[in-house]
Amino acid sequence: MLKSRVNLGKRSYEIIIGEGILSQLGVTLKRLAIGTDAFIITNKFLKDKYGAKLSRALLKEGFNFHFKIVADSEKSKSIQTASMVISELAKFSKEKKVFIIAFGGGVIGDLSGFVASVYKRGTNYVQIPTTLLAQVDSAIGGKTALDLDLGKNLVGAFYQPRLVFSDVDFLKSLDNKQLASGMSEVIKYAAIKDKKLFSFLEDNSKKIIAKDSKALEKIVASCSKIKAKITSSDERETCGLRTILNFGHTIGHAIEAAGGYCGYNHGQAVSLGMIAAIDLSQRLKLINQKLAVRVENLIKLYGLPSKLKAIPMAKIIKAHYHDKKFSGKENKFVLLSGIGKTRIVRNVSLDLIKESIKKISG
């Protein structure tokens, strides 16, 4: 069992990472004294697969609980679903000391965090992420989110959980595509902040792809530590530190948006975005070709795409341009100046951006 800590004064919390730790959840929650009645938000697949085990862990320590099933779809990140969940929560919570458990991937984590942030002006909640992407990224840091028709994540709050509880056993039920999607964020952390992790990913791809528990524990712990540290110093993305987490995301988001969110998934789009950002870094002479190739090879090693298919450049540029205008500021790219080292570059010319998108165009 490994631990990291997000330091935010009274709102500090632990991230606990381990293999087969679910059975110890009850004890951990009891120590936190966050309530006696758990309102568990999850989907049908996860409840069927892990519901009994989760129930046992809670019952053993005398917790009362209720499962609320939502659809396993990005569509669950809607005001409508949140409203339905809140109504059921209000019914359940009468005369109880309720806390919320987000049991699932990014969608469930974002939705549950939002519900927790607004119910009775803030209710305790715990993240139990079940995907690699959620364990290394979305479950940590307190960003909660709902989508609107007009755009993703437009509704939300910064609201920290009381605990992040990452059992790497959950990752064993992920298919290759889901694992790869998470690996894209893992590679991002290594590239921007952790040279040792980068080498570990280069040397242990077989173990990781075979979902070796120790290897998974190692990468989840390393990434959690980075995310915890960055969140501790820049909770609300106001002092720039959190910006480096956007490495690969500027063009990545444009690729996702251009594909109408049904072309490339988030991890794949971020991989392509990282390759474009690496190309930009090379063109701006921040890194040499050898290093650029090293990053590209690592991305390929984990079955992530390095070439765009089916989305014309014009569409990506348009989505990117829209994004830039949306924020009302000049553009801003997180680039690499070495493995584990970043540089923020502003006002990159459209010509250079186009060249880098050409690089990833198949």
Added chain:
Amino acid sequence: MLKSRVNLGKRSYEIIIGEGILSQLGVTLKRLAIGTDAFIITNKFLKDKYGAKLSRALLKEGFNFHFKIVADSEKSKSIQTASMVISELAKFSKEKKVFIIAFGGGVIGDLSGFVASVYKRGTNYVQIPTTLLAQVDSAIGGKTALDLDLGKNLVGAFYQPRLVFSDVDFLKSLDNKQLASGMSEVIKYAAIKDKKLFSFLEDNSKKIIAKDSKALEKIVASCSKIKAKITSSDERETCGLRTILNFGHTIGHAIEAAGGYCGYNHGQAVSLGMIAAIDLSQRLKLINQKLAVRVENLIKLYGLPSKLKAIPMAKIIKAHYHDKKFSGKENKFVLLSGIGKTRIVRNVSLDLIKESIKKISG
């Protein structure tokens, strides 16, 4: 023009109070640098009456704006209305630097604050309260709220505005019942914290009821100062200081709930709650009869009820009992130990509570 300040570090803000200050709104907003495009949430009555003047004040300083009309009803404090407002806000805010103006009474303030708290994980907003109740109470302190079918204010956040701008001219369009409802909270502030204000209210009822500008400015400023001070030291009602604001509200809420929120309005219910709390204070020998009569007389002076009609005691006890169980703690009453002095008393016996409710039963 009078000013108070809520001190919360980076989230500090001013409360500006005055007569006919609306024309200076643009200049004040410009100084705050909170955006260029105002999304104004209000109701039809207020837009028809003050929309042109508000528009002029904004146009004069180059602000762009958009009015969003919601129904003038507690029903607007719903997730449904919030969702509709957010969608329109998302459309309006594209490529703009948006901030929100809550232009109205408590319902509009609570709804707008909620929308501001969740749109893009927090958007700047300004409170321009138009009722006495909102100017002295709900617009200050950052409590935002929506209702559920199961209960009032169950959804919300603590999210502070960037400015509270109270023009007492708005109060001139209030009818007697609306003014009295606000006066109930004014009397509460005086009773718990401000002996001088209490005497002022005793000596100047004619002026106040006639809506004399100077008198209104004085009471709004005095109450704002108290609320600002309490909010500054206990933003999230965690260290007990904010509790004293609940004077008259424990039984008051039970009266509102027992009447299905269509019997007594908030101000009337709080008045009855204050008389019951005064009676309890006297029974517990915290104050003498002379002082109790003084508070009761002040309440009557402003046309507020001192006797309950049509709601049987059993119903109130039940609502109160439910409320107590709801919080999962023992009961807790804010009582008076003098004019401007409070005492928190826990575990008051049901018999004593019944005696005090008998006191207000007509």
